[in-house]
Amino acid sequence: MSAIITLSLLAILVLYLGLFKARRALLPVSLLGLVATVVLYGVQWGKTAEPLYSGMVLFDHFAVVFSVVCVILTILVLLLSKDYFDKSSPHVAEYYALLLFSLTGAVLVVSFHNLAMLFIGIEIMSVALYILAGIRKKDFASNEAALKYFLMGAYSTGFLLFGIALLYGASGSFDLAAIKEYVVSNPQGISPLFYAGILLLIVSLAFKLGAAPFHFWTPDVYDGSPILITIFMATVVKTAAIAGFLRLFYFCFIPLQDFWVPVLLVMTIITLFVGNLTAIVQQSVKRMLAYSSISHAGYLLFAIVAIGATSANSVLFYVTAYSLSTIIGFGSLILVKRATGSEHFEAFNGLAKKNPYLSLAIAIAMLSLAGIPLTAGFVGKFMMFSGVLADYQVLLVVLAVINAAMGIFYYFRVIVAMYFKPLDRDAIVVSGPYRVVFFLAALITLLLGVYPAWLTGLI
Amino acid sequence: MDNLFILLLIPVLGAIALAFVRQPRAAKQLALLVSLISVAATIPFLVNFVPDASMQFEQRFAWIPALGINFHIGIDGISLPLVLLTNGLIPLIILSAFSYEYKGGLYALVLFMQAGLLLVFTALDAFAFYVGWEVALIPIYFICALWGGENRIRVNIKFFIYTFFGSLLMLVAIIYLHVQVPSGDYELSSFYQLALDASTQRWIFWAFFIAFAIKMPIFPFHTWQPDTYTEAPTAGTMLLAAIMLKMGVYGLIRWLIPIAPLGVAAYGQLALVLCIIGVVYASIIAFKQNDAKRLIAYSSIGHVGLIGAGVFAWNVQGLQGAIIQMVNHGISVLGLFFVADILIRRLGTRDLAAMGGIAKSAPALAIMFLTIVMGAIGLPVTNGFVGEFLLLIGIYQYGIWYAVFGGLTIILAAVYLLRMYQKVMLGEPNAQTSGFADVSGTEWIVLAVVVVLVIGIGVYPKPLLGISEAAVTELINKVSLVK
Structure with missing residues (x-):
């Protein structure tokens, strides 16, 4: 609990730092605060968790682990932000404050124990992002991104609220334990309202996750927003969305599997194909990564289709692997765009000759996203496939395998451009924080790929 | 250690x-x-x-x-x-x-x-x-x-x-x-x-x-x-x-x-037929190739097809043959590709038609190349003979017609590899090939090792066969395929 308070206070503190023009202090204070939050979470670890504040939040292992993942990802994003924000706008403090607010929302989404808290968490997370997406006031694409994200997001919020209301109408409570009790105690007499509520929740959560057929905002918003905000959306927000999704369904809806699994199964398959097929034809790396993030949302949904005790660990591993690679992918795009002014695959041509270490990090990230062994991405996919096969969904896995092979096509285009297309270019200057982030992300990707046991049995 | x-x-x-x-x-x-x-x-x-x-x-x-x-x-x-x-x-x-x-x-x-x-x-x-x-x-x-x-x-x-x-x-x-x-x-x-x-x-x-x-x-x-x-x-x-x-x-x-022995029982014959088709098909294409590397590539499909057929025949001789032939094929194909590399590097072309008469200026290469070719064809006293002989016995036990068509590898390989040898080494030298430098330095070492292995295994294959014999027999006894 102290972690959430710390986070909220930190965001307000950062806002005030901006008021007093303490620009240099912004980044160190934010980082320090986030590290402190991680430590506070660490203290929480291993204690028996009780629902707090009339059952609003529950800091069980699941919540702690995913919160820590969100916070660490934010730390990496903030490290990349040094001198990024300065170039975009004079109001730097807002960036930091809004990111931290959004993070607070994300942390609530992964630790809710009451549907009201889920709603509040998602709103805190999203409202900050609506602003962040459009923070480049003079940029047309950024404005478009913000408007699209806001309109679609408002709709999905409507679905979410309506779904929660229906669940409340049927079960008489917002509390997860009470809803679970309702589901378990009368297996025959579950009201149709309740089923409708589940469907509406699936819609709104799939929207936040960026899963088809509710993904249409993703490419435009990811493409139009400043890259750093895109990283945050593609990593932290996705992590929170899938963790919240899993938490709700794992807590409450397992007995009703026969009802909602077919729905999710169809969505998963559509998501995989939509993401991969459209990613293949993209010319811009940023859009390619945006579509690939849709296909990864599909793989993440595997854990919910095959919901069970191992789902949380699979999601944790997958989301960690995916986020680290995404940070490298989009992060390197910032550098390449700065140097060449382009986001196309051609902008990466010949990079390996001049920036061998940067290229190696990008190559590792792409291999991990493609799911090649000895990277974390492979173990993530492996765990997802294992979970689904244990449920005997052979068809789904075979379709997923076809998609994984398609993924090679576009991830390897980056590698091909960097290594095999010679071009005389100037070396890209990689500043210190970028080096640290890329090095850490690539190293963890490899370490988790070689010895996954560090993370596989955590929750 | x-x-x-x-x-x-x-x-x-x-x-x-x-x-x-x-x-x-x-x-x-x-x-x-x-x-x-x-x-x-x-x-x-x-x-x-x-x-x-x-x-x-x-x-x-x-x-x-x-x-x-x-x-x-x-x-x-x-x-x-x-x-x-x-x-x-x-x-x-x-x-x-x-x-x-x-x-x-x-x-x-x-x-x-x-x-x-x-x-x-x-x-x-x-x-x-x-x-x-x-x-x-x-x-x-x-x-x-x-x-x-x-x-x-x-x-x-x-x-x-x-x-x-x-x-x-x-x-x-x-x-x-x-x-x-x-x-x-x-x-x-x-x-x-x-x-x-x-x-x-x-x-x-x-x-x-x-x-x-x-x-x-x-x-x-x-x-x-x-x-x-x-x-x-x-x-x-x-x-x-x-x-x-x-x-x-x-x-x-x-x-x-x-x-999956039951799966093999159901489809093993089909797989074996595919292997044999590969043998004949690749050999015929190899015969028409004028690109040195492509020719060896197709020959490799043919040879590995025979190995696969020997495995699917699933008896001691076939499996023994497959294992020793995997080693032999590795050695021979490495030798062949290395000779091709020497030729391509010196002549700047992969086209067999542009070569010829190299034996005159490079006798050492010619002799070693011939030995490797013989090994790949499977002439007695070379390594290829032992492997292909065992493979064909194994396939024969499975069915005589498979062995007949599988046996075509030896004949067809002789045809296309000797054709290649003839086009490269024999005949009259042309402007490019007349001053062809013979093997030197590390090339000598690689080719000599390959030649020694080709003849060594051909003359005395027993130690290599002895390594796998017990394991192969045990495996065949344990996994019987019901036809």
Whole structure:
């Protein structure tokens, strides 16, 4: 609990730092605060968790682990932000404050124990992002991104609220334990309202996750927003969305599997194909990564289709692997765009000759996203496939395998451009924080790929 | 010193060190040194190996306990020849690259691939096997795509997606089998004990078979192979043809057939027919080739088709023949590609029509080339004879007509390889070939070693056959295929 308070206070503190023009202090204070939050979470670890504040939040292992993942990802994003924000706008403090607010929302989404808290968490997370997406006031694409994200997001919020209301109408409570009790105690007499509520929740959560057929905002918003905000959306927000999704369904809806699994199964398959097929034809790396993030949302949904005790660990591993690679992918795009002014695959041509270490990090990230062994991405996919096969969904896995092979096509285009297309270019200057982030992300990707046991049995 | 981990670690450490070497000269020497250390480290295994059917030098640690995955490796009579092949040929491949100025990167990838290959040949855990399978793929992709010919990018992405898709199907089968295992692990021995029903075994068969068939390749999964072999740099071609395709054959013997015997009983005949079709088909195409590398590439499809047929015949002679022929084919095809590399490097063309009369100015090359060709054809007193003889006996026991068509390899190989020899070495020299320099330096070493192996195994194959005999007999007795 102290972690959430710390986070909220930190965001307000950062806002005030901006008021007093303490620009240099912004980044160190934010980082320090986030590290402190991680430590506070660490203290929480291993204690028996009780629902707090009339059952609003529950800091069980699941919540702690995913919160820590969100916070660490934010730390990496903030490290990349040094001198990024300065170039975009004079109001730097807002960036930091809004990111931290959004993070607070994300942390609530992964630790809710009451549907009201889920709603509040998602709103805190999203409202900050609506602003962040459009923070480049003079940029047309950024404005478009913000408007699209806001309109679609408002709709999905409507679905979410309506779904929660229906669940409340049927079960008489917002509390997860009470809803679970309702589901378990009368297996025959579950009201149709309740089923409708589940469907509406699936819609709104799939929207936040960026899963088809509710993904249409993703490419435009990811493409139009400043890259750093895109990283945050593609990593932290996705992590929170899938963790919240899993938490709700794992807590409450397992007995009703026969009802909602077919729905999710169809969505998963559509998501995989939509993401991969459209990613293949993209010319811009940023859009390619945006579509690939849709296909990864599909793989993440595997854990919910095959919901069970191992789902949380699979999601944790997958989301960690995916986020680290995404940070490298989009992060390197910032550098390449700065140097060449382009986001196309051609902008990466010949990079390996001049920036061998940067290229190696990008190559590792792409291999991990493609799911090649000895990277974390492979173990993530492996765990997802294992979970689904244990449920005997052979068809789904075979379709997923076809998609994984398609993924090679576009991830390897980056590698091909960097290594095999010679071009005389100037070396890209990689500043210190970028080096640290890329090095850490690539190293963890490899370490988790070689010895996954560090993370596989955590929750 | 006979700890298997050491054998796997030497190339990995060597690869990491070599990645930072930018001086071509230093890279060559360090790579050769590492590969020779690997050879030296293999000797204790050869000496301490007991030629019975047991699994030896086993090593195991819990890799991902939460998922029941162990890093479990070991050697028996079936894997030892392939381990010897891998570690024996890598120094030759490195030596054969000495004529080029490569930085450490290429050698690092070669050694990294060596580690992957060794893991495939020693893995006793399906997860470890799969990891090795893919780890062998990534370096060869980079070797071919970084140092290959002009079409290398398009050709190699096809190669990669093709093989990656095949191996993903295998992954699905592996996970499915794991789900069935009561003890919840990925051990090979647990997979052997599963008695799955026939319909399950049938699709398991296809999932594994497609992965292995793409790798070998068996007709009609071979379409990636000629282009990839042709566009790859010579070191890459050698790795692909001499060692990597053996992963597929080994997979058939170690994984596919013992795990899904009922599937093999249902489709084994079809697979065998595909292998034989590949033999005839590739041999005929090879006959029409005027591109030296392409010709050898097609000859490789033909030879590996016969090996595959010998495996699917599933009897002691066929399997013994397959194992010794895997080694022989590795040696011969390495020799052939190296000669092709010498020719291409000096003449600047792959076209056989532009060659001729080289024997006059390069007698040493001519004699050694002839020996290697004889070995590839399978003339008595060369290594190829022993293997093909056993293979044909095995296939004959399965059915006489298969042996008749399979036997065409020997005749057809003689036709197209001798045609190649004649076009290259005999006849009148033309303007380019008249001053052809004979072999020198490292070329001598590589070719001499190959020639010694070709004749040595041909004259006295018993030690090599003795390694695998007990293990093969045991495996055949344990897994009987009901026809």
